[in-house]
Amino acid sequence: MTLLKRYVLRLFISLKYITANVVDRNNGKIVVTASTVEHALKNTLECGRSCNAKAASVVGEVLAMRLRVEGLEQGQGRGIHVDVNKEIEKKGFKNRTKIWAIVNALKSNGIKLILEDEDNSGPESSSRYREGDEFINTKD
Numbered sequence: 283m284t285l286l287k288r289y290v291l292r293l294f295i296s297l298k299y300i301t302a303n304v305v306d307r308n309n310g311k312i313v314v315t316a317s318t319v320e321h322a323l324k325n326t327l328e329c330g331r332s333c334n335a336k337a338a339s340v341v342g343e344v345l346a347m348r349l350r351v352e353g354l355e356q357g358q359g360r361g362i363h364v365d366v367n368k369e370i371e372k373k374g375f376k377n378r379t380k381i382w383a384i385v386n387a388l389k390s391n392g393i394k395l396i397l398e399d400e401d402n403s404g405p406e407s408s409s410r411y412r413e414g415d416e417f418i419n420t421k422d
Contacts, residue, residue, distance in 0.1 A: 289313065289354065291364045291388075291395075295373045295380055300333050302345045302384055304354070304362055314352055316345040338380035342387025349393055361396040362388075368398075 288308055294301040301317035318324055318333050318341060327337045349355050354362075364385060370378045388395055 287363045288360055289362045291362055291384075293369050293373065293381060293384065295333075295338075295377045297332050300338050300341050300380060300384075302341050304345070304349065313354065314345060314348045316341045316348060333380070335379045335383040338383035339387040342384040343391060345384070346388050346391035346393050349388075350391075355392055356394045361394040363396045363398060365398040 288306060290305050290307055292303045292305055294303070299318045301315065301319065303312045304314045305311070306313045316323070318327060318337050323337075323340060323344065327333070327340060346355070349362075366381060366385060369381050373381060385395065385397075
């Protein structure tokens with residue numbers, strides 16, 4: 283079974299800022315975004331010279347709220363795809379707590395996420411997604 287990856291979560295993490303975008307892959311456009319660069323978030327956080335996991339979870343909560351406003355909390359029935367291992371590889375091992383903070387904030391706010399485990403192992407690769415409080419494994 284092939285899952286269509288229409289909406290994908292993309293993260294940008296620097297020493298000072300955290301940005302989370304949900305991208306519509308059909309159009310190539312950003313549908314919803316949240317960032318610590320925004321004045322509303324920057325003024326409420328005490329990042330100082332670096333943002334921490336608490337700031338990342340606030341970004342996740344704001345992103346979840348904006349997804350609900352747009353009506354995309356279910357990703358139009360398909361969910362929002364996240365490849366956590368790929369994001370950790372790209373952002374570095376030190377940022378894994380920030381990445382998981384964003385993912386957990388989205389989950390706890392009722393966003394349907396599809397967590398992908400792509401280890402390039404061929405037919406054994408699988409993706410799992412969260413439905414309610416359970417992870418459901420799907421084999422390709």
